[in-house]
Amino acid sequence: MRSPRTLEVWRLGTVNYLKSLKIQDKLVSERKAHQIPDTLLSLEHPPTYTLGKRRTDHNLLIPQSELTKIGAELHYTQRGGDITFHGPHQAILYPIISLRSIGFGARNYVETLERSMIEFASMYGVKARPGNKCETGVWVGDRKIGAIGVRITSGITCHGLAFNIDPDLKYFEHIVPCGIADKEVTSLRRETDALLPSEEVIHKQLITCLANAFSYDDVVWKEDPSVILDTKDVE
Amino acid sequence: MALRLLWASRVASHLRISVAQRGFASAVLKDLKYADSHEWVKIEGTKATFGITDHAQDHLGDVVYVELPDVGLTVSQGKSFGAVESVKATSDINSPVSGTVVEVNKELTESPGLVNSSPYDQGWIVKVELSDAGEAEKLMDSDNYSKFCEEEDAKH
Numbered sequence: 001m002r003s004p005r006t007l008e009v010w011r012l013g014t015v016n017y018l019k020s021l022k023i024q025d026k027l028v029s030e031r032k033a034h035q036i037p038d039t040l041l042s043l044e045h046p047p048t049y050t051l052g053k054r055r056t057d058h059n060l061l062i063p064q065s066e067l068t069k070i071g072a073e074l075h076y077t078q079r080g081g082d083i084t085f086h087g088p089h090q091a092i093l094y095p096i097i098s099l100r101s102i103g104f105g106a107r108n109y110v111e112t113l114e115r116s117m118i119e120f121a122s123m124y125g126v127k128a129r130p131g132n133k134c135e136t137g138v139w140v141g142d143r144k145i146g147a148i149g150v151r152i153t154s155g156i157t158c159h160g161l162a163f164n165i166d167p168d169l170k171y172f173e174h175i176v177p178c179g180i181a182d183k184e185v186t187s188l189r190r191e192t193d194a195l196l197p198s199e200e201v202i203h204k205q206l207i208t209c210l211a212n213a214f215s216y217d218d219v220v221w222k223e224d225p226s227v228i229l230d231t232k233d234v235e
Numbered sequence: 236m237a238l239r240l241l242w243a244s245r246v247a248s249h250l251r252i253s254v255a256q257r258g259f260a261s262a263v264l265k266d267l268k269y270a271d272s273h274e275w276v277k278i279e280g281t282k283a284t285f286g287i288t289d290h291a292q293d294h295l296g297d298v299v300y301v302e303l304p305d306v307g308l309t310v311s312q313g314k315s316f317g318a319v320e321s322v323k324a325t326s327d328i329n330s331p332v333s334g335t336v337v338e339v340n341k342e343l344t345e346s347p348g349l350v351n352s353s354p355y356d357q358g359w360i361v362k363v364e365l366s367d368a369g370e371a372e373k374l375m376d377s378d379n380y381s382k383f384c385e386e387e388d389a390k391h
Binding site: 002052053054078079080081100101102103104105106107108109110133134136137148149150151152153154155 | 272291293294295296297299300302315318320321322323324325326327329387388389390391
């Protein structure tokens, strides 16, 4: 009988992108040292474009100097994947989990992230599917609703997934999203006529779908985000 | 399944080493040493060649990018020196031995998929000049690595 697996969840509201990177770095070190259990950050970002390790900035279609005019930041990261946009009303989950504990490699991990989003979408009657080869992510027909970009160091994950609830999709017009031209980006709002509950409820549902997909026995909802947000190491 | 054993035998005879029989999908070659982060290493005197194992490439998915270290870089056993990208995930690769990088497999820049199709042969990643030949003792032989992979896969 294997020992029970716990997921600790922090719901952080809107967090600046660089701050979220610092928080994740700290959590990855702590997870590696077995100081914390598997941890999940649930948050949103202010308007932010990010690039992955391959630095595919040819997929940014406006000059970097224009970004402040449209109220957005740009950051280069070590995650996999191409260019993407994060912004208000897009639900972001950053799981900081030990893949070695569950014998997962990158492929199993990413497929389970995709399944989490597909399960969540189905709660609203939206039939989503995983991407074809080279199109990792979650799609409704030919429209992308969920994106994935992950980093794995010493078997611990960071970065994660972004699911479009109702972001301003115009921001995606300034990039070739995920490097895939001629495919649209969509959102839960666009794909369903269902009444959407509050974003707090929506985030909790998405988190629960992820916890189920990864077969966690316990989910611990941490109440006080300031514990993570205000530590003096994180500035 | 039989095809993979045939492939492994062909690779093994090219490398002049023997194949371990495994009931599972991924191939493990005798006479190589293995790290628990799924890198293999072939030691020849003071030089070593290494890459990632068949088990690793299978668990990664299709590799689209390999971040190669610079020649001259010092690597340490168990420490990260580069990364691969697959399925929108970048995964660190750790060095199974300590030493200095003397050559990197430039083919992987144009053809990163060699890591998947030929992990022990054309998909080699780095050659080093060893700084501590005794370190190889800390690595697993093919039988222990096979068992290690079985135990890992049984976790889910």
